[in-house]
Amino acid sequence: MDKILEGLVSSSHPLPVKRMIVRKVVESAEHWLDQAQCEAMFDLTTRLILEGQDPFQRQVGHQVLEAYARYHRPEFEAFFNKTFVLSLLQQGYHSLDRKDVAILDYIHNGLKLIMSCPSVLDLFSLLQVEVLRLVCERPEPLLCARLSDLLTDFVQCIPKGKLAVTFCQQLVRTIGHFQCQSTQEKELREYVSQVTKVSNLLQNIWKAEPSTLLPSLQEIFASISSTDASFEPSVALASLVQHIPLQMITVLIRSLTTDPNVKDASMTQALCRMIDWLSWPLAQHVDTWVIALLKGLAAVQKFTILIDVTLLKIELVFNRLRFPLVRPGALAVLSHMLLSFQHSPEAFHLIVPHVVNLVHSLRSDGLPSSTAFLVQLTELIHCMMYHYSGFPDLYEPILEAIKDFPKPSEEKIKLILNQSAWTSQSNALASCLSRLSGKSETGKTGLINLGNTCYMNSVIQALFMATDFRRQVLSLNLNGCNSLMKKLQHLFAFLAHTQRDAYAPRIFFEASRPPWFTPRSQQDCSEYLRFLLDRLHEEEKILKVQSSHKPPESLGCMDTSLQDVVSKAAGLAETPYTSDGEKTLIEKMFGGKLRTHICCLNCRSTSQKVEAFTDLSLAFCPSSPMDSLSFQDAASSPNTQDGGLMRACVPGPLEEPGICNPAPAAFVCDSAVDERMVGSPPDEFCCTGNTSVPNESSKIFVNKDVPQKPGGETTPSVTDLLNYFLAPEILTGDNQYYCENCASLQNAEKTMQITEEPEYLILTLLRFSYDQKYHVRRKILDNVSLPLVLELPVKRTTSFSSLSESWSIDVDFTDISENLAKKLKPSGTEEACCPKLVPYLLSSVVVHSGISSESGHYYSYARNVTGTESSLQMCHQSATRTLASSQSHLLARDCPSAVIEQDVENKEMSKEWFLFNDSRVTFTSFQSVQKITSRFPKDTAYVLLYRKQNSTNGLSGNNSTSGLWVNGDPPLQKELMDAITKDNKLYLQEQELNARARALQAASASCSFRPNGFDDNDPPGSCGPTGGGGGGGFNTVSRLVF
DSSP states (O other): OHHHHHHHHHSOHHHHHHHHHHHHHHHHGGGGGOOOHHHHHHHHHHHHHHHSHHHHHHHHHHHHHHHHHHHHHHHHHHHHHHHHHHHHHHHTTTOOOOOHHHHHHHHHHHHTTTTTTHHHHHHHHHHHHHHHHHHHTTOOHHHHHHHHHHHOOOOOGGGHHHHHHHHHHHHHHHHHTTTOOOOOOOHHHHHHHHHHHHHHHHHHHHHHHHHHHHHHHHHHHHHOOOOOOOOOOGGGHEEEEHSSSSHHHHHHHHHHHHOOTTTTTHHHHHHHHHHGGGTTTTTHHHHHHHHHHHHHHHHTTHHHOOOOOOHHHHHHHHGGGGGGTHHHHHHHHHHHHHHHSSOOHHHHHHHHHHHHHHHHHHHHOOOOHHHHHHHHHHHHHHHHHHHHHOOOOHHHHHHTHHHHHHHHOOOHOOOOOHHGGGSSSOOOSSSSSOOOOOOTTTOOOEEEOOOOOOHHHHHHHHHHHHHHHHHHHHHHHOOTTOOOHHHHHHHHHHHHHOOSSSSOOOHHHHSSOOOOOOTSSSOHHHHHHHHHHHHHHHHHHHHHHHHSSSSSGGGGOOOOHHHHHHHHHHHHTTTTOOTTTOOHHHHHHHHHHEEEEEEETOOOOOEEEEESSSEEOOOOSSOOTTTTTOOOOOOOOOOTOOOOOOOOOOOTTTTTOOOOOOOTTTTSSTSSSOOOOSSSOGGGGGHHHHHHHHSSSOOBOOTTTTTBBBSSSSSOBBBHHHHHOOOEEEEOGGGOOEEETTEEOOOEEEEEEEEEESEEEEEEEOEEETTTTTTEEEEEEOBBBOOOOOEEEEEOSOOOOHHHOOOOOOOOOSSSSSGGGGOOOOSSSOOOOOOOOEEEEEEEEEEEESBBBBBBBEEEEEEEOTTOOGGGGGHHHHOOOOOOGGGGGGGGGGSHHHHHHHHHHHHHHOOEEEEETTTTEEOOOEHHHHHHHHHHHTTTEEEEEEOSSSSSOOSSOTTTTTTTTTTOOOOOHHHHHHHHHHHHHHHHHHHHHHHHHHHHHHTTTTOOOOOOOTTTSSOOOSSTTTSSSSTTSSSOOTTBBB
């Protein structure tokens, strides 16, 4: 029968005839044959299967072999024995090489035919050894796939025990050698299918024998971390990642990143090759593992690897976005790489040139998936342009390309950036390793205490959080300057962009410290702020004058020392700047005008003077009740024989001389001289200048719903203190006014009014009084209610009407003097012109913690407030309310001001407030600001910054919506950006070195943990380990300010 079959398949008969005869041969398999005939038939069919010249011969071989093996199983078992199979695997078959896939297919089919025979067990034992040998020979993908098919169907052929571990390791190495030379889609699909079969085999082995998993993963890492230039592991290894249990991420990443035997070069290679895996189609979780490894390296502060890999692979990852199959994983990795690379724009700028083309390409295909992807991509791009503003030439084409896609809110962008930075990655790899020293979750930077410099730190943070002022400072073109403003710009830029958790402002401190301030000793933050603003103002004035006498090219900003400013300022004091274009930046942002009017009560002659101010110093009212006070438009009474009307509140005898100047920061060098005071009043009346009120703008609504003290006593508010500051005053007795018209001392009435409001209103609460008995400055610890909304009465009239025609006063004080019982009635019709109430929103609060000015601590609360807060629209509507003559209209309960404040306060509760305590910055709330003194009696508000609302100051031609100021802040000068980038890289290197040193000592070092932050029982300004003064390096016993 074998001879007939052999002649038939090689004959020239028509194919249908051949098929009919083959069918007869198959049917004859049922008949009995002796062993020799069976063996001859098995030998023929084997030859047809393995060496058939055409598919028909091979098909005939399979059909006849299966039929005769089924009916003559013992004979086939004797034929398909261990020796025959071994010769096939080791020597091949005649001219057929042993690595030909046909041999594996033949053995695979043979095992199916004798599966029920006892001899199959011997074949299984043989194949367990032979498949290991075969894998060690690094078979091609096709052969390896056929071997995987065989082992999948016959798991008994898979090596067991230690050989299983070796088999898996060798199979991983084999996959690492896979290559596909073709670029045709069909061949690529076949290649992917072959690799998938091999990876599925490994997955099955890992499930059956879990002990093989970890050695296999180690082999994978060994392959991809190899630095051998002659070997490049195949990207096909990516097919294995999807089979690694995600639960092992933490363990594996910890093992890899903390293993001292893994060198940086190997880790860099491994990470780069894992990123290359993103191009492998159908592989799942590759992006998850790549991101996990990136985070793990950041947690152990191996920033050098992260920088190198990001710069090397960022463009490749971006290019993967063009392929829909791998786009989701590529976008995830790209987002993490860009958002975490926050110390320099270098990585982002590598992909910027390709963004527009990609956007146009994806928009043109019109697929819903492409549109959804573009929404995610544009959000990422907006985050990066926000973080690295200052490159309009690069970003404008991108903004145009993505203008139709939604832009994330600034709050969302900040949240994304804060959570993504390398220095934000939590380090949970070892409890004994110290916490990563990076920016806090707030994204804000602290200021290191240089030794009792908390007074400067608190003021600088308050100024930095004055958003519009910060933007103006950062927008100045000061290249080549060495002025104090340049140093402030440098400091602001670092606070905004440094990766450090806290910055050491040494250069700025040395440049801005008043010469009479003793280094490393307690100082007054209000005095420092006043000096700083005045110095910045005088510097700019000098440069303005110089610019009018020098050609622009020779005008560079010079190093203006304090001596230069003082020597040149005197000659400039008489050169007022009235127009906005001539004003200095300090004048534009903090400058206001205060008009003082004095009327002689004898001859009715008047004198007035207008002064500039940058802050108002508010004295505390005496203990006499103020909550019933409401000022009306009043006219002075001609009846002054009993000494006239005393001031509404008489200052206490303990208030310190010289600190009650309502306009102490006038813009002329001799501003320290109080020219408003006429005559020389005694010390006990030194603060009278703080309590006068403009004649027609004297009404300030007093909030009747302020907190109550335990005994029922009302807690004064800032509104009350401002009310007291602007209250009318009668100069009488020892404080009489010298009238030039009368040529003698006369009783006089003194009023003040604010004629020009500042953009930022600075209020200093005069908490330090002078004790004449003990000759020390004592602190007034009274709590003060801080309104979120403050309305400032501003009278912008140019003429000054006579007192007898314009106002009257109705006062009822029974506790001060019997003279106060006299009421002055209106002597004429009320003037229709009334002050405008300008709304201000609280921006920052500087708090002093302590009981005296010689010791204690400063810290500040602040938030970002601009001049156009939408939540203040109601305040704008109420800003032009007129004054009513009836006293009932003057009470807070009849005014919507309290309602407005409460409504805005509720809205602002959800906004971010920050607590700046030297090196540490934390989130807080407005409730914490309000309750600080009630919780910690020694911690009291001292300096307040309010931002004018609904203003169009027009301070700059730059527009944040134009695309040039992407994040609202102006672009940084290249010099500043380079300095920040350099320092950020240095910081990351420092962190990495520290981490490596800690890792070496971790085994022997004792572990300790101290909570980061203070609890509710410790005030922010306490001097304990959680206090606000750490980082200065001056923890001595005698240190009082921290």
